Amino acid sequence: MSEQAADVTRLDYDGDDEYEHHGGFPKYEPVTPGPDWARFVDGMRTLQDLAVSVDAPDDVLAAAADQVEKLAELLGPHVAPEGRSPAGRTIELPGRGSLLLPPWNIEKFGPDGVRSTGMFRRYHLGGNGAAHGGTLPLLFDDLMGMIVHAYGRPISRTAYLHVDYRAITPLNTTLAIEGKVDRVDGRKTYITARMTHGETLLAECEALMLVLLPGQP
Numbered sequence: 001m002s003e004q005a006a007d008v009t010r011l012d013y014d015g016d017d018e019y020e021h022h023g024g025f026p027k028y029e030p031v032t033p034g035p036d037w038a039r040f041v042d043g044m045r046t047l048q049d050l051a052v053s054v055d056a057p058d059d060v061l062a063a064a065a066d067q068v069e070k071l072a073e074l075l076g077p078h079v080a081p082e083g084r085s086p087a088g089r090t091i092e093l094p095g096r097g098s099l100l101l102p103p104w105n106i107e108k109f110g111p112d113g114v115r116s117t118g119m120f121r122r123y124h125l126g127g128n129g130a131a132h133g134g135t136l137p138l139l140f141d142d143l144m145g146m147i148v149h150a151y152g153r154p155i156s157r158t159a160y161l162h163v164d165y166r167a168i169t170p171l172n173t174t175l176a177i178e179g180k181v182d183r184v185d186g187r188k189t190y191i192t193a194r195m196t197h198g199e200t201l202l203a204e205c206e207a208l209m210l211v212l213l214p215g216q217p
């Protein structure tokens with residue numbers, strides 16, 4: 001892997017210390033990139049699905065690996081510090097344009113809560129057709145972050161996230177996730193959320209989010 005790709009894990013590699021902070025977080029602002037960004041992210045999601053599902057002959061894999069290496073070379077020089085890539089900041093795209101996040105769309109965003117709908121895909125398969133158990137806390141954790149933000153509190157850290165799995169979560173089916181702030185106590189924000197498939201409750205979640213102290217990582 002190139003040196004540029006390794007830089008993804010460094011938050012300050014360009015030496016820029018002019019961010020505004022929530023605790024130690026950089027300032028995140030929504031962006032509206034051009035249509036090629038949406039096309040790129042969508043294509044990468046298809047590749048994620050394929051990468052975990054193909055059983056291809058060696059010559060096909062060799063050709064695919066060649067192209068992947070070329071793509072990494074093309075993109076490597078364009079790595080940006082945290083908070084500067086459109087990934088995670090393109091609100092109108094599924095998963096805010098971040099491949100880390102499942103491709104869900106925000107439908108409601110306000111002080112009375114956040115709701116989003118979407119589906120888990122082959123990439124998120126756990127076993128026997130159901131979503132991997134780890135993908136639900138991922139989605140819930142991100143939702144909690146958005147709920148805190150929508151409530152008007154500074155970006156906070158998850159102190160705990162408790163998930164109760166109530167029913168098997170299907171793939172390739174539109175599901176909903178919704179949550180709201182239950183109570184605030186100083187730095188502490190208590191939030192509850194649920195994931196549903198129509199009338200069926202799939203999972204419930206309770207979280208405690210803590211406002212960070214100045215400079216806290």
Ligand SMILES: CCCCC/C=C\C/C=C\C/C=C\C/C=C\CCCC(=O)SCCNC(=O)CCNC(=O)[C@H](O)C(C)(C)COP(=O)(O)OP(=O)(O)OC[C@H]1O[C@@H](n2cnc3c(N)ncnc32)[C@H](O)[C@@H]1OP(=O)(O)O
Binds near residue numbers: 088142188210212217
């Ligand atoms: C990206 C957006 C761009 C576009 C913008 C627009 C839209 C987007 C909207 C929003 C943004 C979306 C997403 C947000 C982005 C990021 C979210 C990041 C979320 C995370 O990145 S998540 C990572 C996993 N998370 C951790 O990696 C935490 C590791 N951990 C710690 O960093 C510390 O542990 C910490 C800070 C949690 C606490 O440490 P600390 O020293 O500050 O505080 P302390 O321990 O004193 O606790 C103070 C009081 O909380 C109570 N308390 C604490 N922990 C508790 C527990 N577990 N259970 C019960 N009570 C607890 C104590 O009992 C005490 O209570 P009391 O005051 O009553 O005594």
